[in-house]
Amino acid sequence: MFDDSALVLRRVDRFIRDRLAPAVERASVPLDITAWTVPDEPVPFAEAVAQQFVPFAVGTPWGTPWGTTWFRLRGRIPEDWDAESAELEVDLGFHLGQPGFQAEGLVFAPDGRIVKALEPRNTHIPVSGAAVDVYVEAASNPDIGQNWTFAPTRFGDKATAGTAPLYALRRADLVLRDREAWELVQDVAVLRGLYGQLPPTSPRAAEILRALERAVDLSDPDDIGGTASVAREALAPALAAHANASAHRVAAVGHAHIDSAWLWPTRETIRKCARTFSNVLDLMDADPAFVFAASSAQQYAWVEQRYPGLFARLSERVAEGRFVPVGGMWVEADTNLPGGEALVRQFVYGQRFFERAFGRRSTIGWLPDSFGYTGALPQIMAGVGLNSFLTQKISWNERNVFPHHTFEWEGIDGTRMFTHFPPVDSYGAELRAHELARAERQFAEKGAANSSLVPFGFGDGGGGPTREMLAAAARTRSLEGSPRVRLTGPEEFFAEAREEYAHPPVWAGELYLEFHRGTYTSQARTKRGNRGCEHLLREAELWAATAHVRAGTEYPYDVLEDAWRTVLLQQFHDILPGSSIAWVHREAEAGYARVRVALEQVIADALAALTGPLPEPPSSVPEPPSSVPEPVEGSHPAPDAGSALFNAGPFAVDGVPALGSGPAHTASDARLARAGDTYVLSTDRVRFVLDASGRIVSAVDAASGREAIAPGQAAGELQVFRDIPAQWDAWDVDENYRRHGEVVASVESIVVVEQSSQRVAVRVERAFGDSRVAQEFSVSAGSARIDVTTEVDWHERQRLLKLAFPVDIHTTTASFEVQFGHVVRPIHRNTSWDEARFETSAHRWVHVGEPGFGVAVANDATYGHDVTRHAREGGGTTTLVRQSLLRAPLYPDPDADQGRHVFRSSLTVGAEVPDAVAEGYRLNLALRPGRASVEPLVQAQGVVVESVKLAEDRSGDVIVRLYEPLGRRGEASVTFDADVASIVRTDLLEDAVSEPVVGATIVLPVRPFEIVTLRARRAGR
Known part of the structure; x- marks a missing residue:
């Protein structure tokens, strides 16, 4: 046949x-159109509608890049039409590219009520009554993402975007829908x-x-x-x-991933939120089964502030359980780069907002699009009341397919979080047949479980679900050959999935994304701003809390909260990673500058209250301390070998933790000697040799006589590589960069810039390509480290700059600091998983070692690292630790990283992990000048104190956050030097989880990498 x-x-x-x-429209009549173009930045509805609107015709160009045009559309439904089938159809000039990446509009009734949005695939507007009168706030956003090429990147900066109109109004009709x-x-x-x-x-x-x-x-x-x-x-x-009994079950949850900034600035995100949420509310009016989940408290807060009427409608749906706040975070942050306390505050500020605004906290972690997930996250999520987690991005792995879709994720401390990774491989599905089939086909837990979640709705640039998607869901509820689709909420899905799959597999440790590794390095100024402000916030809270307790000063709650919200917003997963347009990063740098000014004033005021008037505060880029911090008068003595001590200062008004692995060292002179073509920089603990090219060719530990530098190699060496990734410029570093590198070896000058008993320093100046670099190598009395300050005037394109430390250590693993601890990663290439991990993130330090001897490489603002093994002259292997300092991607910001940068690094010889922890803090905390010593407010043994502040509820209670940094079980002792009535252990949201202990001291067991939060209530309160 x-x-x-x-x-x-x-x-x-x-x-x-x-x-x-074409038959869906039975008839159409054109609308009367008038328009007003906003001269510059967007204006509110009331201001816009008060302007003089002029006639406007279909086909007329409109919309300069990043501009706003208001259209007024008026008409009357013909008497012979069925009024209930009438609606407006408006095409602002949409092209076939992605929704959310081009022109969009928000539709208002004449009284200012938001109706819904206009999107490239959502172009209808409902009408009520015979007379039609609406306003459209149309945004002429350039499509920087079209084809993902370099050509449109000039649009990423308003100053270079031009003034030529981008769109032409294609249609504005009243239509009769069949x-x-x-x-x-x-x-x-x-x-x-x-x-x-x-x-x-x-x-x-x-x-x-x-x-x-x-x-x-x-x-x-x-x-x-x-x-x-x-x-x-x-x-x-x-x-x-009907569907087969064994058909895969899909929980379809409405969603619209909205990047808080990316190929548009945050001011446009605010409008995207209003557009998307209004679309969702319009659909909810039509379909009572539709449930929508949205994360990011910041986005809700923007809508509450800018669109209160829309927020009130949204809140009603939240109360019904149909509009579901998820995630519990302030924004969908990157989780590789934010510090531990900042990651906690993402959830603290997010959960506090949801509780205040809606009377509820989130129970589900929701991070579909972040670029990998730290192993510290399960403990943090559990500590703020989350019981489940959803992610999607790991499906983007370049090499290895992640083996699970429903599993228990075990963090570095052992906390487990029930996690779902949707097999549909999308956080913006349209519920099409091929997507549903993919979810069923790829679901890894077949036979043990049979349910998955599909987030559906246009995303990245927002837009959300459409009525066509809901129609598809209705028809596939039970359809032979298709998975069963049910509209539901995320909480219902996770409850059912947990019941269905009582014993899922376990994945231990971080969720490393085998992709977007360049985000550890791109936009170095944004990363430096984040790191600096995180540590300034730590200092400001500590000093302000101490001044409040000791001197009775008012605690600057509002200033600190504003600073935190700025920092948290800019940890969004396309801002801090460096993958946004120039406009976004320029605003981020300005935000960090404002935060620095505000926090320096908080610190200055607190110190003045504690010690009297102070000298000028340090610059925004503080110089490194001149020596290892020693115990100060009145503080705890140095810890016993192997213990961790952090006296939560102030300490001699320097703000630096005293944390180490052995007894205090007596400071001895720093020394400089010239020998032939070298320089020798030494203390009683270590001897460094710089060769004629200004590189470290020897580092001998005095105690053991051990040489730390790999034979025939040089440390502190700058290396430049070709950096042209196959796909995403700012996002990716491809492993083939290693085949195209060169050493920056030329020397213009070597000069001794300081020579005293406390510190000696040598400055080396070089030039390469179109750039210049100066490196300062210094040692300080009593230390076992060499500080390397690298000043770069960077003018390269698509090149990668690394700072190398080859060390004579044989190991198969290295330790990398992450939030509240560290992870030990293999550095061999035994498996495809190991091979894929060729660029990784670390916070303040990396440690490599053999039993009895190790080195620590620390930094003050660098995150990208690679650690590799190499054959050793004479046998064995050596280890190469490299910091990724700078990149020069062309897209989406063609001028990324251009200009001057300063990086501070250090190499500590004979170091164990506790020394690495101490060195990481030292390099990142500025010395604070003062006129007197201040006794520590909190003293702790067995743990590190990460944060000291007053309680979020403004009760005046003192909150202390501690963590075990070494990965071992032990006992912590914490003492408050204040009139404390009781101490209670709390969760991360500062709610009590134990009975209070009377007095100012508490002793408690701690497990490896455990985070502990204590709340001290002072007497008389």
Whole structure:
């Protein structure tokens, strides 16, 4: 028998395109159009509608890049129309690119009430009453993401974007919609899509094909509306066939991932939130089964502030359980780069907002699009009341397929979090047949479980679900050949998934993304601003809390909260990682500058209250301390060997922790000697040799006599590589960069810049390419380290600058600091997983060692690292530790990283992990001048004190956050030097989780890498 399936399909597809789709509109009449162009930045509705609107015609260009044009659309429904089937159809000039990356509009009624949004694939506006009158705030955003090429990047900066109009108004009509024809379109779309996922020889495929053929036969091409019902009857049996009992079950949760900044500035994100949320509320009015989940308290806060009427409507749906706040975070932050306390505050500020605004906290972690996930996250999420976690991005792995979709994720401390990784491989699905089939096909837990979550709705640039997606969900609720689709909420899905799969597999440690490794390095100024402000916030809270307790000063709650919110916003996963347009990063740097000014004033005020008037505060880029911090008068003595001590200062008004692995060292002179073509910089603990090219060729530990530098190699060496990734410029570093490198060895000058008993320093100046660099190598009395300050005037393009430390250590692993601890990563290449981990993130330090001897490489603002093993002259292996200092991507910011940068690094010889922890703090905390010593407010042994502040509820209680940094079980002792009535242990949200202990001291057990939060209530409060 002749197989005519291909012919039938061509006939069906042409019928859909040429006859069926156009028939959805039975009639249309043009609207009267007037317009007003905003001169510069967007203005509120009331200001816009008070302007003089002028006539505007369809086909007229409009919209300079990043501009706003207000349109007023007026008309009247013809008397012979069915008014309930009438709506507006507006095309602002949309192209076929992605929704959310081009022109968009927000529609207002004349009284200022938001109606819904206009998006590239969501172009209708509901009407009520015979007379039509609406305003459209149209944003002419340039599509910087079109084709993901370098050409449009000039649009990423308003100053270079030009003034030529980007769009032309294509349509503004009042239309009469044929509801039955529209429903037929949805029927055909679902069945046609399903047919494409079935074996063409299967009985079900044949049934669907013949049903589609009958529907075409029964449709009158000249009267689709009149015959749509008959055609739908022909399709009804195929649509009524129930899904198989074993069909995969899909929980369809409405979603719209909205990047808080990316290829648009944050001011545009605020409007995107209003557009998306109004679309969602419009759909909820029409479909009572529709449930929508949205994360990011910051986005809700923006809507509350800028669109209070919309927020009130949204809040009603939250109360119904249909608009679900998820995530519990201030923004969907990157989780590799924020510090531990900042990551906690993401959740503290997020959960506090949700509780205040909606009377509820989130229970589900929601980070679909971040670039990998720190192993510290499960403990943090559990500590703020989350019991489940959803992510998606690991599906982007370049090399290895992640083996689970539903699993327990075990963090570095042992905390486990029930986690789902949707097999649909998308956080913006459209509920099309191929997506549902992919979810069923890829689900890794078949046989043990059979449910997955599909977040559906246009995302990245927002937009959200559409009525077509809801129609697809209704038709696939139980459809033979398709997974079963049910509209539901994320909390319901996780409850059912946990019940269905009581003993899921366990994945231990970080969720490393084998992609976007360049985000550890791109936009170095943004990263330096984040690191500096995190540590300034730590200092400001500590000093302000101490001044409040000791001197009775007012605690600057509002100033600190504003600073935190700025820092938290800028930890969004396209800002801090360096993958946004120039406009975004320029604003981020300005935000960090404001935070620095505010926090320096907080610190100065607190210190003045404690010690009297102070000298000028340090610069925004403080110089490194001149010596290892020693115990000061009145503080705890140095710890016993192997213990961790952090006296939560102030300490001699220097703000530096005293944390080490052995007894205090007596300071001795720093020394400088010239020997032939070298310089020798030494203390009683270590001897460093710089060769004639200004590189470290020897580092001998005095105690053991051990040489730390790999034979024939040089440390402190700058290396430059070609950096042209195959796909995403600012996001990616490809491993092939290693094949195209050169050493920056040329020397213009070597000068001794300081020579005293406390510190000696040598400055080396070099030039390469179009750039210049100066390195200062210094040692300080009593220390076992050499500080390397690298000043770069960077003018390269698509090149990568690394600072290398080859050390004579044989190891297969290295320790990298992460939030509240460290991870030990393999540095061999035994498996494809190991090979893929060729660039990784670390916070303040990396440690490599053999039993009894190790080195620590620390930094003050660098995150990207690679650590590799190499054959050693004479046998064995050596280890190369490299810091990634700078990149020069062209997209999406063609001028990324250009200009002057300063990096401070250090190499500590004979170091163990506790020394690395201490060195990381030392290099990142500025010395604070003062006129007297101040006793520590909190003293702790066995743990590090990360944060000292007053309680978020403004009760005046003192909050202390501690953590065990070494990965071992022990006991912590914490003492408050204040009139404390009781101490209680709390969760990260500062709610009590134990009975209070009377007095100012508490002793408690701690497990490896455990985070502990204590709340001290002072006497008389």
